[in-house]
Amino acid sequence: MSLINLIEFHRLGDDRGGLISLxxxxxxxxxxxxxxxxxxxxxxxARGFHAHxxxxxxxxxxxxxxxxxxxxxxxxxxxxxxKPNIGLFINSMMWREMHDFSDDCVxxxxxxxxxxxxxxxxxxxxxxxxxxxx
Ligand code: TYD
Numbered sequence: 479m480s481l482i483n484l485i486e487f488h489r490l491g492d493d494r495g496g497l498i499s500l501x502x503x504x505x506x507x508x509x510x511x512x513x514x515x516x517x518x519x520x521x522x523x524a525r526g527f528h529a530h531x532x533x534x535x536x537x538x539x540x541x542x543x544x545x546x547x548x549x550x551x552x553x554x555x556x557x558x559x560x561k562p563n564i565g566l567f568i569n570s571m572m573w574r575e576m577h578d579f580s581d582d583c584v585x586x587x588x589x590x591x592x593x594x595x596x597x598x599x600x601x602x603x604x605x606x607x608x609x610x611x612x
Pocket of ligand 1: 512514516525526527528593
């Protein structure tokens, strides 16, 4: 089974321009507790390099492009996000890295919990250790 679970959002735009609506437990598959966005990413910077014990997220590149790597401790897959109507569902216990941000990239992330540093696993070997104990 692929690690890359993409959600295609219905485009509500018309001849005036684009519009996409995100609703909790409708096209976003969880309660929405937090939204954050990454922008003005410096050249050749990669981000992420962590997993979450409990958090689920949907990442949407609403402008520009970037590349995600998802890794469940066994398989590693890569996907380019470059469309505002495509969301990448990221389950808990999934190592993620973000690379190749375009200058204009705006990466929006929807999450089902408030920010909590305790939920992060920031060391890859610790992540592999946790996977083995599931
Ligand atoms: P981090 O999750 O490490 O960023 P990335 O995965 O994109 O590399 O977050 C960077 C910093 O911002 C870190 O100190 C935690 C803080 N932060 C918050 O305070 N609230 C948030 O919702 C997020 C995502 C990060």
